[in-house]
Amino acid sequence: MEKIRIKTYGKINLYLEVIKKREDGYHDLQMVMQSIGLYDEVSLQKKERDEITLYTNSPYIPTDEGNIAVQAAKLMKEEFQIDQGVEISITKNIPVAAGLAGGSANAAGVLKGLNELWELKLRDEKLRELGLRLGADVPFVLMEGAAVAEGIGERLTPIEGLKNTWLVLCKPGISISTPEVYKALDLEALERRPLPPGFLSAIEKRDLRTLSKTMYNALESVTAKKHGVIEDIKKKMMQYNAIGAMMTGSGPTVFGIFKDQDRAKKAARNLRKYHHQTYVVNTYNK
Ligand SMILES: C[C@@](CO)(OP(=O)(O)O)[C@H](O)COP(=O)(O)OP(=O)(O)OC[C@H]1O[C@@H](n2ccc(N)nc2=O)[C@H](O)[C@@H]1O
Numbered sequence: 001m002e003k004i005r006i007k008t009y010g011k012i013n014l015y016l017e018v019i020k021k022r023e024d025g026y027h028d029l030q031m032v033m034q035s036i037g038l039y040d041e042v043s044l045q046k047k048e049r050d051e052i053t054l055y056t057n058s059p060y061i062p063t064d065e066g067n068i069a070v071q072a073a074k075l076m077k078e079e080f081q082i083d084q085g086v087e088i089s090i091t092k093n094i095p096v097a098a099g100l101a102g103g104s105a106n107a108a109g110v111l112k113g114l115n116e117l118w119e120l121k122l123r124d125e126k127l128r129e130l131g132l133r134l135g136a137d138v139p140f141v142l143m144e145g146a147a148v149a150e151g152i153g154e155r156l157t158p159i160e161g162l163k164n165t166w167l168v169l170c171k172p173g174i175s176i177s178t179p180e181v182y183k184a185l186d187l188e189a190l191e192r193r194p195l196p197p198g199f200l201s202a203i204e205k206r207d208l209r210t211l212s213k214t215m216y217n218a219l220e221s222v223t224a225k226k227h228g229v230i231e232d233i234k235k236k237m238m239q240y241n242a243i244g245a246m247m248t249g250s251g252p253t254v255f256g257i258f259k260d261q262d263r264a265k266k267a268a269r270n271l272r273k274y275h276h277q278t279y280v281v282n283t284y285n286k
């Protein structure tokens, strides 16, 4: 095979609790992650010259080694002593630095794609281990679907996902740095919110009301406190008939959960007047 095309799906966090800060500076977490139907397209093509090149339609991501997709290809080349080159091309649809794991998903796509292109026959477990070296969210986006994630995000327990649910994603035009958010987190001041007992069954049963009432993201205590626009978007989502709304990951994207596609579309039309990066998407399950 000479060329491979892969869809790389973003995620939202339906629940995110920070358990503790570790010696290495990372944080132990407990999260419930859900893939969403918003994806980038990654294509990989064998190259005569032994080099990694990257093209993208997005002006917002690097094309050199700063790009996590290039880092993923470099890791595969080094780990398995491959002396071939690859051309990576990324059509970006997932907003950048949004809390939707777009970069991590691209890296996951490169790991999966090169496993095929170079016929390495690596097992999922090995790919996840390589993925973790690139970023804490990479193991989940490699897996796709829905999972409880623990450790720094690498200990994954697949769960029954949230089926066929319409979401509105709204990203305000502010930039958030994930490391800065974790650094600014005041663990002492954080109210502890253990995973509610009925949370996973609410997801499984698609009980959107219970889910909306009990979802939680500890990182809102940093990002939403600093940027009033997050609460403002959450409020607007509710005014426009969302069942619930919350920030995903370190932000700044807010997702709203809607009863059906029509309501979601209507809310998105209204939100777009204020924030052009507004999308209607469905949950994605394998
Ligand atoms: C907050 C979350 C929630 O899913 O998502 P995003 O907002 O990035 O989408 C993740 O924890 C982000 O994961 P990811 O973006 O892959 O993190 P990495 O690149 O590995 O780490 C970036 C930085 O975040 C901090 N970090 C990350 C993960 C973690 N469990 N504890 C941390 O303290 C570290 O300071 C690290 O240097």
Ligand SMILES: Nc1ncnc2c1ncn2[C@@H]1O[C@H](COP(=O)(O)OP(=O)(O)O)[C@@H](O)[C@H]1O
Pocket (backbone or CB within 6 Å): 060, 061, 062, 066, 067, 068, 069, 090, 095, 096, 097, 098, 099, 100, 101, 102, 103, 104, 106, 107, 178, 249, 250, 251
């Ligand atoms: N392929 C990529 N796609 C998106 N962002 C990338 C990529 N490679 C590197 N980055 C950088 O990684 C940072 C985080 O991007 P992203 O994964 O989109 O956000 P998040 O971690 O909030 O979900 C951005 O500052 C961006 O410049």
